[in-house]
Amino acid sequence: MxxxxxxxxxxxxxxxxxxxxxxxxxxxxxxxxxxxxxxxxxxxxxxxxxxxxxxxxxxxxxxxxxxxxxxxxxxxxxxxxxxxxxxxxxxxxxxxxxxxxxxxxxxxxxxxxxxxxxxxLRREVHAENGDGVAEGQRRMIELGIMGPEGHALSRPPLLEGEATARAIRLAAFVNTPLYVVHVMSIDALEEIAQARKSGQRVIGEPVVSGLVLDESKLWDPDFITAAKYVMSPPIRKSGHDKALQGALSSGILQLVGTDHCTFNSAQKAMGIHDFRKIPNGVNGIEERMHLVWDLMVETGQISASDFVRITSTACAQIFNIYPRKGAILTGSDADIIILNPNSSFQINAESHHSRTDTNVYEGKRGKGKIEVTISRGRIVWENGELKVEPGTGRYVPMPPFSYLFDGIDKMDSAYYSSLHAPVQRMIKTVES
Known part of the structure; x- marks a missing residue:
């Protein structure tokens, strides 16, 4: 408490x-x-x-x-x-x-x-310029663009980049680390890269949808197909995904999230006449490990050790629960997955475990399948079967101030000492 x-x-x-x-x-x-x-x-x-x-x-x-x-x-x-x-x-x-x-x-x-x-734990931001988005939406409506494609067109990458830059500068002003969630564009990526190059403590988190998908499906003539890809910031044009992959492999971006937020086709249909009313969100929590392995390890962009870092260790360190989580050590929680790199997977809405009838990764195939999951030393998933009972989960508290805050007070002290202020001045009075 x-x-x-x-x-x-x-x-x-x-x-x-x-x-x-x-x-x-x-x-x-x-x-x-x-x-x-x-x-x-x-x-x-x-x-x-x-x-x-x-x-x-x-x-x-x-x-x-x-x-x-x-x-x-x-x-x-x-x-x-x-x-x-x-x-x-x-x-x-x-x-x-x-x-x-x-x-x-x-x-x-x-x-x-x-x-x-x-x-x-952290100062985090979803980076988009709200006033700009409102203006973009107004323009789309005036042009008669009411479908899911209007969502992407009204929230261009430059608005994400501008908001990311603003958040970074405000974080620098108050001298605090910054965590930028669901980085989706080259524009935002470049701002994070520049900040990190200058020594600022900025964490960038891409999500699976931004790494794997592009915006082309938003133009699908079938509304339900197009609407299921609506999320914020939007999935971007082809090219942004490759840039995010490169940044992840080079360490400019540090970990992979999902921004998992699913809606069924009936819920998405709320915006059938107005894209602004389409509930925002896509799936990803079940697919993340498989897709990241296939996309990043199978293609040689990262090593198996890097895979562990961006999906587990870095997350635990940033959220200040390492080494309880994110490591296989004495005293750790023994949370382990066994991934078979030679086993294949296929994703579809009929076989996934989310209670929704859509999946943005529908039909995707790849290599690298999780066959066993161990939680706190107990096998909870094996041979496609979930082996847990309600109530077996445990709350994991996250203590304040992870390693990202190390030395912040010294930086503050250095800043204060550099001000050479206030200046002591003699106030002269003029006698009448």
């Missing part, structure tokens, strides 16, 4: 009360939500300021037909959801506290849920 400072609990209470007061007064489908939210980010919490210890308030508005339309500071649309990132505020906590307020609309009016997520 994380223990929060009293100021943080007070902040949560104030925001919750404030939003409830305003939301309870809003009629169904009201457009006054923007006005109701603005005072939150304009409040003055400057008395709480401590450099580099940031808190951000995030308001997440679920958007349905005839629902809410809001714009404030930065936002992006994901899974039919608007995320509104309010002005960062600073508190006396060595952690990020995200105040997430989920507001949705029902037939009975407005409902609200206040969630508090304490991220003790």
């Amino acid at each position: 994380c223990i929060l400072k009293m100021e943080s609990l007070l902040l949560c209470s104030l925001i919750s009360t404030f939003l409830m007061m305003y939301v309870s007064l809003m009629p169904q489908g009201s457009m006054s939500c923007q006005a109701a939210l603005i005072p939150i980010h304009t409040w003055r919490w400057n008395s709480w300021v401590q450099r580099r210890l940031m808190t951000s308030s995030v308001v997440r508005l679920l958007h349905y037909q005839g629902g809410l339309q809001c714009t404030l500071i930065l936002y992006y649309r994901l899974m039919g959801v608007y995320l509104l990132v309010l002005k960062p505020i600073h508190v006396k906590l060595k952690s990020l506290v995200w105040i997430m307020v989920s507001i949705w609309q029902s037939q009975n009016g407005m409902m609200m849920l206040l969630e508090i997520w304490i991220s003790w």
Whole structure:
């Protein structure tokens, strides 16, 4: 259990009360939500300021037909959801506290849920320029582009690159490591590479879909086929995938995620007349290890040891659970997979284990199949059979401040000593 400072609990209470007061007064489908939210980010919490210890308030508005339309500071649309990132505020906590307020609309009016997520480990960012995306969407609608291809066209790589650059510079300003999730484009990759070359601590995480796929399927004439590839940032044109693979093999990008977020074809069909309403997300958690081995090891781009690093060891180190995870050592959890490099696999929606009728890797074949999975010393997967019982999982706490934070305080001290300020000055008075 994380223990929060009293100021943080007070902040949560104030925001919750404030939003409830305003939301309870809003009629169904009201457009006054923007006005109701603005005072939150304009409040003055400057008395709480401590450099580099940031808190951000995030308001997440679920958007349905005839629902809410809001714009404030930065936002992006994901899974039919608007995320509104309010002005960062600073508190006396060595952690990020995200105040997430989920507001949705029902037939009975407005409902609200206040969630508090304490991220003790890292500063992470989904990098897209929300204002730019909104403008891109407006342009597509004006051109009559309403299908899934409009999603990619409204969120070009340059918006991902711009947002990545901005996040990197803000992280440098407050002297904190930065974790950039689902890096999808050359534009974002180049910003990360430049930052790392200069010595800044930036972690870049590509995802399987960005490494393996290209955007061509978004132009498929069948809506359901095209819609299943909608995710944010979008899957890019051919060429971006090769660049991401090269960056992963050379160490510019450090690990591979999935951004696993699946929807069935009926859910994707919510946006059949408007790409902005297509729930964002693709599968990948079940396919990641097989596809990365086939794509990166079988082609000679990385070694088997590199495969372990980008899928396991680096993840455990960055998330500060190494060597409990990410290693085969005395005292580690004995989480092991046995991968047969000579065994073949084929991916399809009929045989996968996600409860969805679509798979963005449909029909893909390759070499390198996991045949046995061992969790904490027990065989949990063998011969295509899952051998676990409900309740056998264990929560793994992630302590704060991984190796990425080593030396941060020394860097701060060096910065302060270089300021040569404040300057002591003699104030002369003029006698009348």
